[in-house]
Amino acid sequence: MALTSPWAPSSDVEAALRLDFRSDTITQPTPAMREAMRSAEVGDDVFGEDPSINALELESARLFEKEAGLFVASGTQGNLLALLSLTRPGDELIAEASSHIANSEVGGAARLGGLTLRALAGRHGKLSPEQVAATVRPENVHYARTTLLAIENTHNAGGGTILAPDDVEALTRTARERGLKVHVDGARIFNAAVALDVRPAVLARNADTLTFCLSKGLSAPVGSVLVGSTSVIGEARRYRKMVGGGMRQAGVLAAAGLLALKEGVERLAEDHRRARNLAEGLARIGGVQIDLATVQTNIVRFDVSGLGRTAASFAEALRERGLRVSGGAGPGGVRMVAHRHIDDAAVDEALEAIARLRP
Numbered sequence: 001m002a003l004t005s006p007w008a009p010s011s012d013v014e015a016a017l018r019l020d021f022r023s024d025t026i027t028q029p030t031p032a033m034r035e036a037m038r039s040a041e042v043g044d045d046v047f048g049e050d051p052s053i054n055a056l057e058l059e060s061a062r063l064f065e066k067e068a069g070l071f072v073a074s075g076t077q078g079n080l081l082a083l084l085s086l087t088r089p090g091d092e093l094i095a096e097a098s099s100h101i102a103n104s105e106v107g108g109a110a111r112l113g114g115l116t117l118r119a120l121a122g123r124h125g126k127l128s129p130e131q132v133a134a135t136v137r138p139e140n141v142h143y144a145r146t147t148l149l150a151i152e153n154t155h156n157a158g159g160g161t162i163l164a165p166d167d168v169e170a171l172t173r174t175a176r177e178r179g180l181k182v183h184v185d186g187a188r189i190f191n192a193a194v195a196l197d198v199r200p201a202v203l204a205r206n207a208d209t210l211t212f213c214l215s216k217g218l219s220a221p222v223g224s225v226l227v228g229s230t231s232v233i234g235e236a237r238r239y240r241k242m243v244g245g246g247m248r249q250a251g252v253l254a255a256a257g258l259l260a261l262k263e264g265v266e267r268l269a270e271d272h273r274r275a276r277n278l279a280e281g282l283a284r285i286g287g288v289q290i291d292l293a294t295v296q297t298n299i300v301r302f303d304v305s306g307l308g309r310t311a312a313s314f315a316e317a318l319r320e321r322g323l324r325v326s327g328g329a330g331p332g333g334v335r336m337v338a339h340r341h342i343d344d345a346a347v348d349e350a351l352e353a354i355a356r357l358r359p
């Protein structure tokens, strides 16, 4: 039997992802990324000597009109470093109740940042300035100091929903007026920018820091970037070292990240179009409950209780037909995400398979 190189891109692996709607995080690096990784110039990044990482950090800062950038292992690490750099232990952080920071980052804000979390329920992930204003604690000897607002754009649990520039502006103004700093969890900020047709920097305006992910819809294999002022990023660089994120010759990863920024952003519009087609098709299937207003980017959330199924039994039935989806909120909540490996025919096949699950 002929042995294939373990480094060669496997078209079989990529083909298997055609019907894998679980997440945009499953995307494989493009052939161009693999080539860029192979030939990347690298150095010791802890010494600041990795040219590929330096280029990625510079480009990220430029895109978001911030002074500096920091390459980090993941979105979770970027968010954590922002919280550590912008607060002091014992402070209080405001975040939306279903946000990634509040739910899916292993309680790092509390365990590692010593922060109390005030989780506010938003509408499809969106907090109002009034909610934020009413939550900030006044100066009082009994109270923790409320010092940071975290906003998520696009909002994953909200359904990939977008905070438009006016929403960001209203929230950051309210926070600033009360002396709060602002961090944007922009894991999918490019999805928001492409859907709104605005420069990404517009969505970071007045925020102290923003994290974006290279390894979701943009298809890079690993990594995120935190952007902000030189002084905050300097702090974050120290905390990155503290949590073991000084990655040395990680320019092999940054090289893929640079291509992700160059070639991956415009393409996100295709994912949005396919997610929309998927959502509209789902809305026509009796028993599927979906709020089309929440389908604004590449994420589609819906409920299958009306098909007489739990999300788990729905996912299992689809899996038998070669299709993969993930669970969402509540027993019948399902999430499907469009990404680079999913084409128009895959959306049609998914809709056909789901329609067959009607009782």
Ligand SMILES: Cc1ncc(COP(=O)(O)O)c(C=O)c1O
Residues within 6 Å of the ligand: 073, 074, 075, 076, 077, 100, 101, 152, 154, 155, 156, 185, 187, 188, 213, 215, 224
């Ligand atoms: C909104 C949001 N923020 C942060 C993250 C964390 O990213 P990572 O998985 O790279 O840690 C995710 C991951 O799905 C996310 O959806």
